[in-house]
Amino acid sequence: MEYSKDFLLNLYSTMVLIRNFELMAEKLFLEGELPGFIHLYIGEEAIATGAIANLRKDDFITSTHRGHGHMIAKGADINRMMAELYGKETGYCKGKGGSMHIADFSLGVLGANGVVGGGLPIAVGAGLGIKMKKSDQIVVAFFGDGASNTGAFHESLNFAAIYKLPVIFVLENNMFASTASTRETTAIENISDRAVAYGIPGITIDGNDVIAVYETTQEMVKRARNSGGPSLIETKTYRIKGHFVGDPELYRNKKEVEEFWLNEPIKKFEKRLEREKILNGTEKKNIWESAQKKIKEAVIFAKESPIPDGKDALTDLFIHDSGYDY
């Protein structure tokens, strides 16, 4: 398919913004600036970017513990994201969630999720709600190869299939579930084969090719919007970084990681854009610098933001806080 220069450069810019957010998060965490756990999306940017480029603002996504990329691709405010990583009052969750629980319901982001597979039933429920409302919105559920071995995955695909819910299950197979290699924890080569068991389309694609992700998702989005029901897209990628920042990575050798760096999605897309004369050196420099500037500003915003008031720990559990003894 032919795409406009603007469209392609937008995809590229989103991927670059995600990459820079993650590089900064990694740096800040290693410097001891950020508490908690950080799971980086580095090397997987093409999936969130390509898939979400098909969505409307009023469509929904569910995300994972490795969720920064999904948030950014859906249009999240990176200042509020960074502030949440810092546990600040101005963060998306007012410091109550942190990296693993960032959400913006107004953007249709129904939450990152600290439970592997935890977002899948929620995505299915969003699809069910949409069907009950008779709206044409859709849901994209991002999850990993680890989640594909949970009961929630199997229950969710079956449930979505029987009610023909508008849910696209986007499996990010990054070859690792925490420290466990997918090859050792999953008996089949392509996890999308499991779609057959639920009577829905299943397809495996290169998750490092943003255009392939875009085009495949587009087809499934069209299907879902026209009441055709759910589908499973397995995007094959590689988790270049550890499970979390600071992971000693005893379970794999460095050489394997170096080999996969050669096929990382941003370089791969750059090569194509340069070959097609869509991206030149100046434009590339501008896009990277612009992303880095935004990230730096986000860090300043986060650092300058106040920490939450201690007493605020007792708010937000129920809508009307007063009158209930926690």
Add this chain to the structure above:
Amino acid sequence: MREITFAEALGEAILEEMEKDPAIFTYGEDIAKQGGIFGAYKSLLGKFPDRIFDTPISEEVIYGSALGAALVGMKPIVEFHFADFLFTGIQSITLQIEKIRYMTGGQGKLHLLLRGPDGISNSAAAQHSECIETIFMHVPGIKVIIPSTPYDVKGLIKKALQEDDPVICFEHKMLYRIKGPVPEEDYTIPFGIAEVKREGNDVTVVTISRMVHESLKAAEELKNDGISAEIIDLRTLVPWDKKTVIESVKKTNHLVVAHETWKRAGWGAEITSVVQEEAFDYLDAPIIRVGAKNVPMPFAANLQDFVTPNYKDVIEAVKQILR
């Protein structure tokens, strides 16, 4: 006033709210065609075929999907079939439903109701008899209601369906067929307001659900021995009506807490602890708890009877405390 069963009152509450609010829909196992294992949905049979449906036996996605549907603005009511099977989908409740609002900094309204049967019945044994309300009182993030009468189930369910927070309702299997007065006109019962079912001066018995009826029976017998017992039905555990309980204890100076769930670390321990923290000086004797013995529910009728508390255990506890 007309008398209807607990199940009929429940059905009326759901039906009336569904008629008012098109966002409400309800699903679960064995409800749409069969009306529920214990007939809770019998009065809904044939009504709203698009908004009442049966699901596969997939509890994790049943409970989790209620959350997703609530997040996109719908108001799901999910039946949990047996309280025991809350455990088969527990992550969707304790890790998702109960936490999402808090961990996202208070985003969104979660208008969802989980409801279904709990407690003993006719030899249902270990995996179909549990009372596990304490767990949901313990993990913060869901309101817990446990009605004991047709009047209360209607009023509390209607209130739950107007709440913007998640609610879980436990309905004792042996209560579905009991009859009681329920007015025709619309009403709701606020959460956190206990009902003094019977006034008394010598001892306070705090209880819920089936044990309300056992405690009332106990009070009637105790009267013959010249003992005046005050019976308080908490009706909701999150929030629970501390004020009414403490006021009563200040009057009677004696407290028994009676529940069907296990005595060990059952919610009675929480009530006991709060009362001794806040009204210690008013107590004339140690607080006594009545609860199930700390084993899974056995099958044989005599074994089930041995494990499960009833009115005789309440009488014994009251006599012990007043000794």
